[in-house]
Amino acid sequence: MVNLRGDQAAGLRRLFSRPRLRIVTFAAGGVGVGKSIAVANLAACLARQGKEVLVVDENTDDSVAAYYGVPVRHDLQQVVHREKSLAEVILSVAPGVRVLPAAKVVKRLASLSAAEQRILVDSLGHIGRPADVVLVDASLDHPLGFSPLGLAAHDTVIVVSPNGAAITDAYALIKKVSLGYSRKNFRILVSKARAASDAQAVYDNIAEVAHSRQLARLDYAGHVPLDESLRQASRLCQPVAGLFPDAPSARAYQSLASALLNWPNGDVDVRGLEHFVQQLLHLSQRLDPTAIYA
Amino acid sequence: MGGADRGLLTTDSESDIVDRGGIYALVGPTGVGKTTTTAKLAARCVLRHGARKLALVTTDGYRIGAHEQLRIYGRILGVSVHLARDAADLRATLQDLQHTHMVLIDTMGMSQRDRLVSEQVAMFGDNDVKSLLLLSATSRGDTLDDVIRAYNGLQNLAGCILTKVDEAASLASSLDVIIRHRLRLYYVSNGQRVPEDLHLPNRPYLVHRAFRDLPETSPHRLAGLEPGLMMASAAANAANAASIVSAGGTQRG
Numbered sequence: 001m002v003n004l005r006g007d008q009a010a011g012l013r014r015l016f017s018r019p020r021l022r023i024v025t026f027a028a029g030g031v032g033v034g035k036s037i038a039v040a041n042l043a044a045c046l047a048r049q050g051k052e053v054l055v056v057d058e059n060t061d062d063s064v065a066a067y068y069g070v071p072v073r074h075d076l077q078q079v080v081h082r083e084k085s086l087a088e089v090i091l092s093v094a095p096g097v098r099v100l101p102a103a104k105v106v107k108r109l110a111s112l113s114a115a116e117q118r119i120l121v122d123s124l125g126h127i128g129r130p131a132d133v134v135l136v137d138a139s140l141d142h143p144l145g146f147s148p149l150g151l152a153a154h155d156t157v158i159v160v161s162p163n164g165a166a167i168t169d170a171y172a173l174i175k176k177v178s179l180g181y182s183r184k185n186f187r188i189l190v191s192k193a194r195a196a197s198d199a200q201a202v203y204d205n206i207a208e209v210a211h212s213r214q215l216a217r218l219d220y221a222g223h224v225p226l227d228e229s230l231r232q233a234s235r236l237c238q239p240v241a242g243l244f245p246d247a248p249s250a251r252a253y254q255s256l257a258s259a260l261l262n263w264p265n266g267d268v269d270v271r272g273l274e275h276f277v278q279q280l281l282h283l284s285q286r287l288d289p290t291a292i293y294a
Numbered sequence: 295m296g297g298a299d300r301g302l303l304t305t306d307s308e309s310d311i312v313d314r315g316g317i318y319a320l321v322g323p324t325g326v327g328k329t330t331t332t333a334k335l336a337a338r339c340v341l342r343h344g345a346r347k348l349a350l351v352t353t354d355g356y357r358i359g360a361h362e363q364l365r366i367y368g369r370i371l372g373v374s375v376h377l378a379r380d381a382a383d384l385r386a387t388l389q390d391l392q393h394t395h396m397v398l399i400d401t402m403g404m405s406q407r408d409r410l411v412s413e414q415v416a417m418f419g420d421n422d423v424k425s426l427l428l429l430s431a432t433s434r435g436d437t438l439d440d441v442i443r444a445y446n447g448l449q450n451l452a453g454c455i456l457t458k459v460d461e462a463a464s465l466a467s468s469l470d471v472i473i474r475h476r477l478r479l480y481y482v483s484n485g486q487r488v489p490e491d492l493h494l495p496n497r498p499y500l501v502h503r504a505f506r507d508l509p510e511t512s513p514h515r516l517a518g519l520e521p522g523l524m525m526a527s528a529a530a531n532a533a534n535a536a537s538i539v540s541a542g543g544t545q546r547g
Contacts, residue, residue: 008330008486009370012337015489016370 024260025136025153026189027146028160029169031062034191035159037234038224039137040067041249044239045257046133047096054131055099058106058139058147065101068093069237077104079123080116086123094239098131103139109148109280121277133260146177152280155263156183157221161192162202171206178215187221187263189256199223222259224252301473304495305453305480312339315347315395317388318452319418322428323441324403327457327483329360331428332400333367335481337489339396345372347395351387353378353417354402364400367488381417388421399423406444415447424452426480431459435467442475453478460484460491463514465503 006013028035036059043053043064055064057072065072070093078084091099105112105120112120138147150156156177160170170188177183188206193199200220207218224230229247233240241250305311311318312335320328320335332350339348350368352375354360361377368375376391378384378399391397404410418425427445429438445451454477456468472479482500485491 002486009333009367009488011490012333012367012370012488015337015341016372 021131021134022155022261022263023134023136023153024155024157024263025138025147025150026157026159027138027150027173028140028158028166029171029173030166031140033159033161033166033170034224036062036064036067036137037230038159038189038191038253039135040064041230041239041241041253042257042260043097043135044094045241045253046135046260047094048241048254049257049261051096051132051261052130053097054134055097056102056134056136056149057099058103058142058149059137060103060139063099063101063103064137065091065093065099067234067237068097068099068239070099072099072101074101075104076100076102076120076123077108080105080112080119082119106139106147106149107142124277145180146173148280150177151181151183155187155260156185157187157189158218159189159191160202160206162190162194162198167202167206171209174206174210174216174218175213178210184216185219186216187219189221190223192226193223194226196223196225222252222256224249224256299497299501301476302469302495302497302501303453303476303478304497305478307494310494311335311452311480312342312396317397317399317421317423319353319399319401319423319425320428320455321401321414321418321425321445322403323406323430323433326403326428326430328403328428329354329363329400330486330488331455331457331481331483331492332364332398333488334483334492335398336367336371336373338492339398340371340373341489343395348373349391349394349397350375350400351378351384351391351397352376352400353384353414354400355379356402360400360402381420384417385421388423406441411444412447415445418450422450424450426452427454427477428457429454429468429472430457431462431465431468433468435471438468438471439475442471442477446475451477453480455479455481455483456495457483464506465500466505469500469504 002008026035026039039055043055046053057063057065063072070091072091074084074089076086076089079086079089089101091101093099134153136147136149136153138150158170158173160166174186177186188203190199190202193202200223203218203220207220210216210218225248227240227247227249229244230240230249233243236243239253240247241253244250318335320332322328329352336348336350348371350364350373352361352364355377361375365375367373376387378387384399388397401414402410404414425445427442429441433441454472456465456472456479459465459482462468479495481492482495483492
């Protein structure tokens with residue numbers, strides 16, 4: 001039957017005109033591996049490629065906003081409690097990069113009332129300019145054992161630095177999430193690498209063990225070299241790609257940004273941020289922390 | 295009915311051409327839905343395999359807006375659209391596209407009596423292009439016979455696509471023609487919507503519709519003495535032909 005509200009390609013336009021929102025979570029097994037610095041720099045590189053980036057920050061300390069030199073005053077929790085509007089909570093830290101501090105609300109996702117959930121979903125549907133990419137900086141300690149945002153995202157990147165403790169912690173995290181939540185695909189980003197071959201070795205090592213124990217499939221997302229420019233830039237609260245675009249770390253972040261945009265969408269069910277949040281709430285209701293401590 | 299079911303060659307989801315890939319030209323008479331069907335197939339391919347796995351080509355420089363129409367679909371899908379004006383152009387374009395999983399070629403509609411048909415046949419033959427003949431279910435059986443005879447010279451005629459199944463009062467004549475010429479039916483189109491109105495053939499449905507009788511009030515339905523008269527006339531013709539042949543002459547057709 002002809003529906004004159006559109007043309008014959010209306011169905012086609014619906015299928016293909018949607019901006020493809022991509023949601024990537026960054027997690028780590030322990031502190032100090034360079035996760036938040038990676039998220040901050042990656043956001044900057046994606047913005048330089050013309051994307052609108054929203055960083056959802058689950059961390060109270062070492063937050064991404066702090067990396068940009070912007071103090072964090074509010075939290076998404078206050079929006080849910082109707083104390084603040086979303087516009088007051090979201091921070092524009094750089095052109096194309098906005099940060100949503102969500103540390104407090106994420107810890108309480110499972111216990112939100114139905115009304116609070118609805119506010120959460122509605123407000124995230126109205127974040128002004130729609131985002132092209134959402135990066136989640138996951139927190140390490142979580143009452144549920146692992147961030148629900150990490151489970152609901154399309155891709156989860158585990159950041160690891162090339163030392164024994166970090167590698168062990170990363171493996172432990174993968175094991176925990178794989179066994180507890182049946183999440184079997186991760187990407188590995190090796191930061192603070194002295195050489196590409198070292199980073200590759202770290203990845204090969206951890207991927208081999210994870211594969212042989214049939215825990216998870218790990219893809220290599222790349223590495224970020226140890227770089228003095230990166231340290232200088234972070235002391236100046238600037239992304240390294242802006243200050244020192246030719247630095248090895250800047251180049252690494254830029255190619256990681258391009259690669260990220262081309263990662264295949266596992267299930268092509270991308271219907272925007274509200275859908276993601278609904279899935280998130282759904283998941284957080286069902287997560288059973290005892291499963292992973294067993 | 296079993297005979298018709300056995301005689302009807304179709305593809306199924308395992309042999310869907312968008313999965314197997316290749317270069318396919320959609321050919322056929324004017325106004326049967328070649329461009330729209332090209333768009334539907336393109337969408338089918340892109341939805342499964344991504345926009346980079348497909349390229350669109352049109353050889354129709356004659357119809358006003360033909361290239362533009364396909365370009366609009368290409369834009370929506372994120373697929374490149376190329377215009378090939380002649381055989382040399384087509385060869386060069388296909389050479390550029392040799393690593394693409396699937397190439398769909400939309401062609402100019404033409405009367406089966408146009409000598410351009412044989413030129414087109416030659417052009418596609420030279421370039422290893424498989425052809426899909428589009429047949430409208432609303433056409434008369436004798437016209438469809440004519441069309442198929444004109445295109446049967448295509449060495450790479452893979453099969454056919456039956457269009458306007460929603461508009462046809464009966465599917466009997468079109469399915470009869472397809473069965474008799476042993477053409478493989480690849481898809482069936484039942485409407486103008488892109489991409490919704492394109493399907494793999496549903497055999498039970500098609501055969502059922504072919505044998506479903508016309509409504510009682512239809513002037514085309516044979517009633518009363520008419521079936522007898524039709525058969526008697528056919529029998530008389532056959533007897534006449536037989537007597538001519540046995541008398542040593544040739545039967546006029």
